[in-house]
Amino acid sequence: MTQRGPEVPEATALYVFAACRAPGAALVAGLPGLPGVPDDRPVRTLPFGPLTAVVQSVRAADFTDEAWQARLADERELERYARAHHAVVSAVAARCPTVPLPLATLYHGEDRAREALARESDRFETALRRIAHHAEWGVKVFAPAARTPVVPDTPAPAERARPAPGAGLAYLNRKRGLQEARERRQEEAARAADEVDAELRLLATAFRRLRPHGPQQPGEHRVQVLNATYLVAEERAGELARLAEVLRDRTGAAIELSGPWVPYSFVGEV
CATH class of the missing domain: 3.30.70 (Alpha-Beta Plaits)
Known part of the structure; x- marks a missing residue:
């Protein structure tokens, strides 16, 4: 055995x-x-x-x-x-x-x-x-919608076959106008992001500004201009929500507030 x-x-x-x-x-x-x-x-x-x-x-x-x-x-x-x-x-x-x-x-x-x-x-x-007695809140800001969409003129088939005098110059002007409009929207978005971040920093105990994300879903056209996280005292959570609403109205930007979370971003690497 x-x-x-x-x-x-x-x-x-x-x-x-x-x-x-x-x-x-x-x-x-x-x-x-x-x-x-x-x-x-x-x-x-x-x-x-x-x-x-x-x-x-x-x-x-x-x-x-x-x-x-x-x-x-x-x-x-x-x-x-x-x-x-x-x-x-x-x-x-x-x-x-x-x-x-x-x-x-x-x-x-x-x-x-x-x-x-x-x-x-x-x-x-x-x-x-x-x-202690704080929570982490995430804030994402998306660019304000274009106030005046710029749509290029589309020539009719006959026009495409025989360009009118000055058509080349008009085309270049339209292209230039589109580019300038895009640059203005980008500048407005950057200003909105900086304004939101500056206001929230005054309320927060600590903050981290992260790299904005690209589109999260196919077909999404919103452009994220701020991806940040803020350490906020528990008793100021209501103040944070009200401030986010004020900033939405003031900047015209879409502001997404998430939390409260465990403050992973503010404990350091251990």
């Missing part, structure tokens, strides 16, 4: 979602965590110095470089993990100031996690002080 040796424990890794100040398991009670992780490995807390990490034990084999690269190549699977990560961070952030860590932040064991996180304690503390 062949005897089996003792089972080798499955290698695990520690996945870290975020850092905060609040101690105790009640902070994360009932959070579902990452997809595919057994129920006996719930989201939990890990103290490191005066701070607390929100963590979950996972199978190390599921988070090797090869496994994670395969996940990155699968858009649907990557979205599952990103949503699960964000759900945990958002739930914790709703209870206390929280510094989210990047997706797939892993350590081999609790001791290594504590050591690595402790080295970042000063940065965590700075970020926690900055974002």
Whole structure:
């Protein structure tokens, strides 16, 4: 009869979602965590110095470089993990100031996690002080609609066959007029973006102006002229919404306000 040796424990890794100040398991009670992780490995807390990490034990084999690269190549699977990560961070952030860590932040064991996180304690503390009682708001501004559309004259077939005297000069003037109209609209859009950004900066605690996005959907003709994010105190959220409405009326630009969000943009790289 062949005897089996003792089972080798499955290698695990520690996945870290975020850092905060609040101690105790009640902070994360009932959070579902990452997809595919057994129920006996719930989201939990890990103290490191005066701070607390929100963590979950996972199978190390599921988070090797090869496994994670395969996940990155699968858009649907990557979205599952990103949503699960964000759900945990958002739930914790709703209870206390929280510094989210990047997706797939892993350590081999609790001791290594504590050591690595402790080295970042000063940065965590700075970020926690900055974002306490604040939220992140996204603002996108699109160029105002053209006030007077410029439509070039289309000659009739007979005219195309025999150009009238001076037709070449008229064509060049129309082209020049189109170009000048486009440049005026671009200048108006740039001024609108700068005006909106300047007003919102006065209200915000911190801000980041990002690269505008191109069209998000086929056939979309709106031109994005401002893509920015602002850190705003919770008690000023209503003021922010009213200001956005005033700026819509004043500039004629389409202004999209989104939030409140966990302040990912204002915690620094950790």
